[in-house]
Amino acid sequence: MEAAVEMKGISHWFGKVQVIHDVDLSVEKGEIFGLLGPSGSGKTTLVKMMTGLLRPSKGVVQLNGEKMPSLKQLRQFGFMAQSDALYSELTGRENLDFFASLYGMSRKDRHLRMNHVLDMVDLTAYASRPVNTYSGGMKRRLSLAASLIHEPELIILDEPTVGIDPVLRQSIWSELNRLRNHGVTIIVTTHVMDEAEKCGHLALLRDGRMMAEDIPSQLKSKLGVSSIEEVFLHYGGGARA
Amino acid sequence: MNTAAVVKRILKQFHRDKRSVALMVAAPLLVLTLMWLVLDTETSAVKLAAVDVPAQVVESIETEGITVTVMDEAEAEEKLNEAEIGGVLQWEDGAPFVILEGSDPNTSGTIRSTLQKQLSEQNASMEWEYWNGSSELGLFDYVGPALIGFFVFFFVFIVGGVSFLRERTQGTLERLLASPVRRSEIVFGYLGGFGLFTVVQSIIIAAYSIYVLDVFMAGNFLYVLLVTILMALTALSLGTLVSTFAGNEFQMIQFIPLVIVPQVFFSGLFPTEGLAEWVQVVGNLMPLTYGAEALRDIMLRGSSFESFQVEVYILLGFTTLFTVLNIAALKKHRPL
Ligand SMILES: Nc1ncnc2c1ncn2[C@@H]1O[C@H](COP(=O)(O)OP(=O)(O)O)[C@@H](O)[C@H]1O
Ligand SMILES: [Mg+2]
Numbered sequence: 001m002e003a004a005v006e007m008k009g010i011s012h013w014f015g016k017v018q019v020i021h022d023v024d025l026s027v028e029k030g031e032i033f034g035l036l037g038p039s040g041s042g043k044t045t046l047v048k049m050m051t052g053l054l055r056p057s058k059g060v061v062q063l064n065g066e067k068m069p070s071l072k073q074l075r076q077f078g079f080m081a082q083s084d085a086l087y088s089e090l091t092g093r094e095n096l097d098f099f100a101s102l103y104g105m106s107r108k109d110r111h112l113r114m115n116h117v118l119d120m121v122d123l124t125a126y127a128s129r130p131v132n133t134y135s136g137g138m139k140r141r142l143s144l145a146a147s148l149i150h151e152p153e154l155i156i157l158d159e160p161t162v163g164i165d166p167v168l169r170q171s172i173w174s175e176l177n178r179l180r181n182h183g184v185t186i187i188v189t190t191h192v193m194d195e196a197e198k199c200g201h202l203a204l205l206r207d208g209r210m211m212a213e214d215i216p217s218q219l220k221s222k223l224g225v226s227s228i229e230e231v232f233l234h235y236g237g238g239a240r241a
Numbered sequence: 242m243n244t245a246a247v248v249k250r251i252l253k254q255f256h257r258d259k260r261s262v263a264l265m266v267a268a269p270l271l272v273l274t275l276m277w278l279v280l281d282t283e284t285s286a287v288k289l290a291a292v293d294v295p296a297q298v299v300e301s302i303e304t305e306g307i308t309v310t311v312m313d314e315a316e317a318e319e320k321l322n323e324a325e326i327g328g329v330l331q332w333e334d335g336a337p338f339v340i341l342e343g344s345d346p347n348t349s350g351t352i353r354s355t356l357q358k359q360l361s362e363q364n365a366s367m368e369w370e371y372w373n374g375s376s377e378l379g380l381f382d383y384v385g386p387a388l389i390g391f392f393v394f395f396f397v398f399i400v401g402g403v404s405f406l407r408e409r410t411q412g413t414l415e416r417l418l419a420s421p422v423r424r425s426e427i428v429f430g431y432l433g434g435f436g437l438f439t440v441v442q443s444i445i446i447a448a449y450s451i452y453v454l455d456v457f458m459a460g461n462f463l464y465v466l467l468v469t470i471l472m473a474l475t476a477l478s479l480g481t482l483v484s485t486f487a488g489n490e491f492q493m494i495q496f497i498p499l500v501i502v503p504q505v506f507f508s509g510l511f512p513t514e515g516l517a518e519w520v521q522v523v524g525n526l527m528p529l530t531y532g533a534e535a536l537r538d539i540m541l542r543g544s545s546f547e548s549f550q551v552e553v554y555i556l557l558g559f560t561t562l563f564t565v566l567n568i569a570a571l572k573k574h575r576p577l
Contacts, residue, residue, distance in 0.1 A: 051419045055576040069577035074421040085416030087250070089257035094250075101246035102420040130257065146416075 002065045004029045004154050004185040005050055010059035012045060012208075019045055020056070020208040027187055027201070029153075032180050034199030035189040036232070042208040043189040044082055047158045050187065051079050063154070075103060077154040078147035082162070084139040085146075088132040092123055092142050095131060096149055103150040110149075117145040120175060136163045144172065154185045161195065173198055193229040202228070204235055211235035243422045247430020248437070254404070255438055261400050265438070269392035269446050276388060277454045280381035287351050288326040290317040295332065301359050302330070307352065321372045328352045328372075338368040350382045354457050385456035386465075386536035387529075389447055393439070393469045394476040394529055395501055401435050402480030402493050409574075410489060418575040428567045431481060432474060432560075439473035440466075451540075459543030465536060468549070471556040472532040478563035479528065485570045504529040531555045 005027040012020035020042050027033040035043050048054035049061050052069030063073040086095050093114060100110040118124045121141035131139065140163060147155055157176075161169045173195070176186055180200075188199065196202055196216065203213040212219060212235050219231045255262055287307045291299050292314050303309050310326075317329045321340065327348040328341040337360050341349045353369070360367060408414040417427060447465045451458045458465075483500060487493040507524035524530045535552035538544040546553075 052577060053415060053418055053575050069575060071421050071423070071577065074419065074577075077419075079416065079419040081412050081416055081419070083412040085412035087254065087413060088411070089254050090250070094253060098246060098250045099416075099420065101249075102243055102417070102422050104242065104421075 002029075003027055003062075004064060005033075005187065006060075006062040006065075007046070007049065008060050008062075010046070010049065010056045010061070012042075012049075012054075012057045018208065023059075023205075023208075023210045025203055025210065025213065027185060029185050030180065030183050031200040032176060032186045032188065032198070034196050034202045035187065035205060036191070036193070036196045036202055036228070037189075037205030038191050040207075041205045043191075043205060044158055045208075046205075047156055047187070047189060050156055051077065075150075076152060077156055078150065078152035080143050080147040080155070080157045080160055082158040084143045086131045086139060086142060089130060091128050091130050092118070092134070092145075093127040095142060096146055099146045100149045105150060113149055113151065117148050120148070121145045122171070137165060137168055140164050141168070141172075144175075148179075153183070154187070155179070157186070157188045159189055159191070161190070161192070169195075193227070193232065196228045204232060206236040243426040244429045244433060247422075247427060248433040251404075251431065251434025252437065255434075261404075262438075265396045265400050265442050266445055269389075269396060269442075270449050272392060273388060273446070273450055273454060276384075277381055277456075280384070287348050289352060290320060290326050290329040291331075292317050292329055293332040294330055294337075298337075298360070302355065307355055330356065333368075336368070338370075340370045340372050342372050350457055354382075354455075357459055381454075382457035382541070383537075385450060385454075386540040387533035389450050389456075389465070390469060390472050390532040390536050391505065391529060393443055393446060394472050394504075394532065397435065397439055397442075397473045397476040398480040398483075398501065399493070399497070400480075401431070401477040402484040402487075402496070403490055405431060405481040406484040406487055406490065406493055409484075414574060418571070424571040424575065424577075425568045427571065428478075428481070428564055432477060432564065435477045436470070436474055439470055439477070443469035443473060456540065458540050460539035461543075464539045464546065464549070468532055468535045468539065468553065468556070471553060471560070472528065475528045475532070475556050475559045475563065478560050478567060482563050482567050482570065485567075485573070503527070528556060528559045531559075 003026045005025070007023060007025040010020055010023040011018065023046065035046065037043050045054065049056050050063070050068070052074060055069070061068040063070070064076060066073050087098070090098070096114045096117065097110055100113060105113065115124070118127050121144055123138060123141055123145065126134065126138060131142065134142065140160065144157070144160060147157065161172055164172065176188070180186055190196060199216060201214070202216050202219060204211045212231070216228060219228065220226060223231055223234050225231060225234065289302070289307050289309050291309050291311045294311070299309050299311065314331070317326070320326045321329060321342055324342055326342060328339055331338045331340070337356070339352070339356060341352060356367070443466050447462065447469055450456045451462065451465070479500070483496050484493055487496065504527045507520060507527055507530065531552040535549040538549040538552070
């Protein structure tokens with residue numbers, strides 16, 4: 001089966017500084033793929049390449065077998081950026097409506113999907129309030145809802161649970177699992193070790209290098225350790241000066 | 242399609258952001274009023290001599306607050322020489338003919354606008370002549386057209402530039418570009434949304450200046466609107482383009498002395514005729530120069546479209562150029 005996302009031989013320089021070093025990565029359809037790495041390791045940079053916002057200095061990115069950037073593939077995924085990309089003067093519903101209209105959804109579809117995703121992130125009661133009255137967690141949830149609005153078959157989430165309390169984090173993860181069960185492919189970046197355990201596949205990133213990539217249980221058993229944290233320390237512990 | 246979505250969103254944001262709306266409409270009105278208070282010192286009594294003028298014409302002018310004295314030509318010339326009267330209205334072959342004394346621009350302006358209003362309907366071609374000097378109009382009348390253009394330009398530049406900048410700093414630009422929207426659709430959406438808003442803004446500012454502040458106006462109001470709207474679009478496309486080079490709102494404000502202030506001095510807001518040639522060359526690179534010139538053409542000279550069409554095309558050219566550069570500049574955020 002063709003991979004949802006395929007990155008081959010990716011290197012990237014910002015000016016003279018190389019921030020990504022020869023990364024290969026392949027995300028199968030229907031899995032939750034985690035990109036784990038500390039802050040500054042290059043997660044956002046890789047995500048931007050997947051979404052076509054950044055062209056790698058070297059290497060090829062493909063979505064569903066098509067080279068990025070491509071307007072057709074831009075329709076296929078939902079994206080939740082690391083920062084809440086919302087219009088603060090507009091209400092939650094108006095934000096969703098705007099993003100939905102970019103995908104050419106009919107008025108009726110937009111209406112149905114808006115109600116659905118608002119319900120999903122538990123914001124129905126706040127939908128007609130302007131976003132600048134939202135708490136940080138509510139904005140995160142609205143961003144998530146916006147990335148799901150057009151029922152994409154692939155969603156790319158850049159640190160979706162940062163700044164969200166544990167209860168809500170739990171509910172977001174159960175939502176991601178539910179989507180996965182419906183065949184949606186999910187790519188999620190995180191720097192939180194215990195979240196990594198929840199991913200079907202895990203790539204460990206450090207200083208722009210991919211150190212290991214496997215099923216979490218395999219990563220652990222190969223080294224005979226009991227947590228992803230230990231795995232991470234094993235691969236990257238000594239690397240940082 | 243997506244363009245319409247962006248337009249709709251911008252209008253909604255305007256609806257919510259009353260303060261920006263106020264800045265773009267009320268601030269120009271306020272400043273124009275202040276300028277008017279300073280520059281438009283109304284002369285107390287304007288005296289006009291009438292030589293061989295039909296009696297009912299004399300009457301119609303007097304109601305306008307000008308003292309008209311009927312006298313013969315010799316007497317009128319003597320009074321002109323002594324600057325005791327502001328001008329002479331004469332009747333030659335059944336058509337009005339005016340000699341303005343000309344040393345006080347405000348007096349000349351009052352006479353000119355009054356007579357134009359009262360007499361131009363019956364007499365398409367009025368003859369004007371100056372006894373002394375040639376400063377035709379009051380200072381405010383002279384700079385008024387340029388000021389209208391300038392304020393529309395300035396506030397659209399700022400508000401447009403800052404909103405586009407915020408799109409970037411709040412991350413929504415990236416979010417937009419991660420959807421199947423074309424770069425051009427975003428830029429056109431901005432032109433459309435702000436364009437619709439500036440139609441309203443231009444109507445209010447132009448109407449206020451012309452009908453409330455009574456800036457000298459000899460031409461077609463629709464032409465004034467056409468030019469101000471074009472200036473607004475130029476300002477918007479320039480503002481959004483410039484915002485690409487700003488990292489935050491404060492840096493956007495730093496562009497004012499760089500982009501806006503020179504235009505005030507070089508664009509003929511103040512007369513540049515006598516200035517060095519390089520000044521005029523620099524002025525020719527500035528959009529405001531053409532907008533101000535076209536507005537003066539329309540408002541002071543009552544020109545027809547043909548005589549200011551070149552300026553209109555140049556403004557359109559500026560807008561097109563800035564828009565194309567804008568679309569290209571967005572490549573920085575998404576290569577496609
Ligand atoms: N636009 C940019 N210009 C220069 N350096 C950048 C830019 N974006 C990111 N970097 C650098 O690239 C590295 C990876 O950043 P990023 O992908 O944001 O990491 P993460 O998302 O894992 O925290 C960091 O060292 C960061 O400083
Ligand atoms: Mg990041």
